Amino acid sequence: MLLHLDASARRNSFSRLLSAEYADAWRAAHPGAGYVYRDLAARPVPHIGEAWTELCDHILEHEITDPARYPEAARTPARRAAWAIVEPLLAEVVAADVVLIGTPMYNYSIPSSLKAWLDQITFPKMSLAGRSFVVTGARGGAYGPGSPREPYDHEERYLRDFLKGHFQVEDVTFVHAELVNARLDPALAHLRERHEESLAAALAQVRAQAREEAASEEAAS
Numbered sequence: 001m002l003l004h005l006d007a008s009a010r011r012n013s014f015s016r017l018l019s020a021e022y023a024d025a026w027r028a029a030h031p032g033a034g035y036v037y038r039d040l041a042a043r044p045v046p047h048i049g050e051a052w053t054e055l056c057d058h059i060l061e062h063e064i065t066d067p068a069r070y071p072e073a074a075r076t077p078a079r080r081a082a083w084a085i086v087e088p089l090l091a092e093v094v095a096a097d098v099v100l101i102g103t104p105m106y107n108y109s110i111p112s113s114l115k116a117w118l119d120q121i122t123f124p125k126m127s128l129a130g131r132s133f134v135v136t137g138a139r140g141g142a143y144g145p146g147s148p149r150e151p152y153d154h155e156e157r158y159l160r161d162f163l164k165g166h167f168q169v170e171d172v173t174f175v176h177a178e179l180v181n182a183r184l185d186p187a188l189a190h191l192r193e194r195h196e197e198s199l200a201a202a203l204a205q206v207r208a209q210a211r212e213e214a215a216s217e218e219a220a221s
């Protein structure tokens with residue numbers, strides 16, 4: 001199953017363009033497989049509240065590592081209400097083979113819409129090992145290897161560290177369209193061509209990535 005998330009506040013968005021391209025190619029290669037789509041910007045998930053932290057504390061204290069046992073923690077009306085928000089989000093990510101995240105860089109990091117989703121679905125000592133994550137991103141500037149802004153990329157760095165460090169997910173691919181601001185900012189007009197190249201390369205990469213995954217799954221089956 002492919003779980004496809006988008007997080008850009010814009011509808012006409014490059015991270016959405018890239019994630020849609022990946023999803024189309026993946027779905028064409030996996031005609032029978034499930035597909036779930038969530039627009040985290042248009043239909044935001046709420047921030048976690050106090051009852052959510054009580055669920056989390058119970059799970060930690062009782063050493064519950066299997067998400068199937070999390071409902072045991074929903075022991076009060078407030079916790080049951082918190083669990084009712086978590087349950088479908090968690091079920092989707094647990095059922096996914098591939099989690100596709102279309103996300104902009106906002107203020108050197110991920111948008112709060114995506115962070116709210118991550119906060120909802122993350123519990124102590126929870127593993128998502130075995131799943132693949134594909135992140136299609138768009139950013140106004142350039143943060144690639146060797147660029148002056150590379151150290152400021154807390155978007156890819158954060159997602160990579162968190163997925164590996166907390167969820168033991170090793171298979172994470174990032175594809176970025178860079179220098180998007182060159183389309184708008186007259187001071188960056190000279191970088192427009194580099195932006196177009198970055199976008200074309202990102203589109204080619206997402207299509208190739210989806211085809212590659214389909215081929216390696218076929219070889220394994």
Ligand SMILES: Cc1cc2nc3c(=O)[nH]c(=O)nc-3n(C[C@H](O)[C@H](O)[C@H](O)COP(=O)(O)O)c2cc1C
Binds near residue numbers: 014
């Ligand atoms: C709230 C906000 C914050 C942004 N912060 C950054 C930033 O820190 N670095 C950057 O390179 N671009 C930044 N940008 C530019 C976006 O990353 C760029 O417009 C990108 O294309 C957004 O993705 P989208 O096309 O999927 O909406 C920001 C844009 C917005 C709206």
